Amino acid sequence: MEVNAKLSAYEGKDLEDATMYQQLVGSLIYLTLTRPDISFAVGVVSRYMQSPKKPHLEAVRRILRYVKGTINLGLLYKRGEECKLVGYCDANYAGDHDTRRSTTGYIFSLGSGAISWCSKRQPTVSLSTTKAEYRAAAMAGQEGGDV
Known part of the structure; x- marks a missing residue:
C-alpha cells in the first residue's frame, strides 16, 4: 500500500466478484504469520471484506507486488550482537x-x-x-x- 493511501468503504466501484478479493485477503492474512512487515496493510484491506470496491483490490495488488519484490528478505538474529x-x-x-x-x-x-x-x-x-x-x-x- 502507498504510504498515504486513504481507503474508504464508500468510494469506488463495486467489484463484480467479491470472492476473489476475499480469498486474496485471506491468503495475505495467513502470510502475515511469517511476514510481519505487511501486517498493517493487510489489516487495513481486511476491513473491507464485506463489500470490497475497486480501490481495495488495487491496494491488495500493491501488497502482492511488494511481497513478490521482497521475497528474499527476512529477519536475521546474529549471535554475539547486543541483545537490548x-x-x-x-x-x-x-x-x-x-x-x-x-x-x-x-x-x-x-x-x-x-x-x-x-x-x-x-x-x-x-x-x-x-x-x-x-x-x-x-x-x-x-x-x-x-x-
Missing part, C-alpha cells in the same frame, strides 16, 4: 476515515529483530491526539511488561 530490548509505539489520530477511530501500533525488538508487534484500531473514538497517544502508550506498556 527496545520498544516503540504510535497512534494515528482518527486515521480511519469511515469510523474516525485511531489506529494504535507498537513494536518491541530484541537486538536487531522484532519479537512482538501489534497494529490495531482503537475500540473507541479519541477526542484528541493526546488521548490517542496515551492509549497507544498504555497498550504498549501492557505488552512490554509481558515481554
Whole structure:
C-alpha cells in the first residue's frame, strides 16, 4: 500500500466478484504469520471484506507486488550482537476515515529483530491526539511488561 493511501468503504466501484478479493485477503492474512512487515496493510484491506470496491483490490495488488519484490528478505538474529530490548509505539489520530477511530501500533525488538508487534484500531473514538497517544502508550506498556 502507498504510504498515504486513504481507503474508504464508500468510494469506488463495486467489484463484480467479491470472492476473489476475499480469498486474496485471506491468503495475505495467513502470510502475515511469517511476514510481519505487511501486517498493517493487510489489516487495513481486511476491513473491507464485506463489500470490497475497486480501490481495495488495487491496494491488495500493491501488497502482492511488494511481497513478490521482497521475497528474499527476512529477519536475521546474529549471535554475539547486543541483545537490548527496545520498544516503540504510535497512534494515528482518527486515521480511519469511515469510523474516525485511531489506529494504535507498537513494536518491541530484541537486538536487531522484532519479537512482538501489534497494529490495531482503537475500540473507541479519541477526542484528541493526546488521548490517542496515551492509549497507544498504555497498550504498549501492557505488552512490554509481558515481554
